Amino acid sequence: MSTIEPLPDKSSEASPGVPEVPADVLAELRSTWTPRPAPDGPGRAARHRLAEAARRLVEAVKLADAEGDADALQSVADDVSDLAARIAALPSLRDREPNLADLQLHERSPLVGAANPLAPPMELEADGPVIRAHAVFNAAYEGPLGRVHGGYVAAAFDEVMGVAQSGSGRLGMTAYLTVRMKRSTPLHERVDYEAEVTRVEGRKAWVTARSYAGGVLVADAEGLFVRPRALVLQDEARAAGEA
Numbered sequence: 207m208s209t210i211e212p213l214p215d216k217s218s219e220a221s222p223g224v225p226e227v228p229a230d231v232l233a234e235l236r237s238t239w240t241p242r243p244a245p246d247g248p249g250r251a252a253r254h255r256l257a258e259a260a261r262r263l264v265e266a267v268k269l270a271d272a273e274g275d276a277d278a279l280q281s282v283a284d285d286v287s288d289l290a291a292r293i294a295a296l297p298s299l300r301d302r303e304p305n306l307a308d309l310q311l312h313e314r315s316p317l318v319g320a321a322n323p324l325a326p327p328m329e330l331e332a333d334g335p336v337i338r339a340h341a342v343f344n345a346a347y348e349g350p351l352g353r354v355h356g357g358y359v360a361a362a363f364d365e366v367m368g369v370a371q372s373g374s375g376r377l378g379m380t381a382y383l384t385v386r387m388k389r390s391t392p393l394h395e396r397v398d399y400e401a402e403v404t405r406v407e408g409r410k411a412w413v414t415a416r417s418y419a420g421g422v423l424v425a426d427a428e429g430l431f432v433r434p435r436a437l438v439l440q441d442e443a444r445a446a447g448e449a
């Protein structure tokens with residue numbers, strides 16, 4: 207039996223509605239997030255493997271027992287410090303212009319980025335106008351014991367809703383994000399997300415989203431995404447040039 211509670215129905219609010227966005231435009235707007243392509247070479251594959259190892263490292267450090275063997279902890283602290291110095295001595299993105307693959311959010315984002323050890327990483331997919339995602343948060347994301355920290359709960363929504371705003375036909379910045387944490391978001395188990403645009407007015411797009419654990423609603427969110435004025439002017443100049 208489903209315990210999922212529906213979001214409040216906002217369809218009666220004055221709204222010019224949500225535009226029909228052609229599938230190719232949607233795909234282009236979302237391409238920085240999803241689909242995640244196979245690594246474009248052995249270097250990128252190795253970088254993804256390094257990020258995954260670093261995720262395991264961070265969780266292991268978080269769980270290391272201060273009442274355990276202090277000498278062993280000091281010793282691995284030396285090793286990890288050496289390792290950090292070795293990695294920092296490798297060629298760095300600070301030393302060259304990033305290419306297109308480096309810049310994609312599925313590569314670099316702190317929520318979905320395969321190369322970013324801060325990212326669980328979340329997995330995203332488009333389902334028509336809806337964005338679906340899932341993630342498993344490890345012990346490093348713990349706030350209340352056994353549960354995800356509220357800041358990470360909100361950050362995950364921001365990412366999923368950031369993709370879903372594509373349903374408005376363009377991308378903007380998060381102007382506000384309201385998250386209702388109805389139940390705790392659990393660690394170590396799959397959390398599912400869904401998000402979609404509910405209303406568009408000019409350069410403003412409202413997005414709603416929900417998250418579920420074990421099929422039960424744990425949180426929902428509403429956010430406003432605003433296309434910055436400077437980018438709207440660029441859009442208009444480009445459209446005038448094409449006319």
Ligand SMILES: CCCCCCCCCCCCCCCC(=O)SCCNC(=O)CCNC(=O)[C@H](O)C(C)(C)COP(=O)(O)OP(=O)(O)OC[C@H]1O[C@@H](n2cnc3c(N)ncnc32)[C@H](O)[C@@H]1OP(=O)(O)O
Pocket residue numbers: 364365368369377378379380381382410430432433434435436
């Ligand atoms: C380089 C940029 C690329 C961007 C496009 C590419 C994105 C590619 C993906 C990036 C990754 C995404 C990941 C997830 C999205 C993040 O997380 S984005 C990061 C977090 N968000 C931020 O840092 C945003 C910081 N704030 C800002 O930059 C600016 O305040 C904003 C939101 C762009 C608006 O600035 P603005 O263009 O000067 O707009 P402004 O004229 O002040 O307001 C326009 C309208 O919006 C309303 N409004 C603005 N802010 C608010 C608010 N907080 N509450 C209510 N209404 C508001 C205004 O009242 C106004 O309404 P009207 O009078 O037109 O009815």
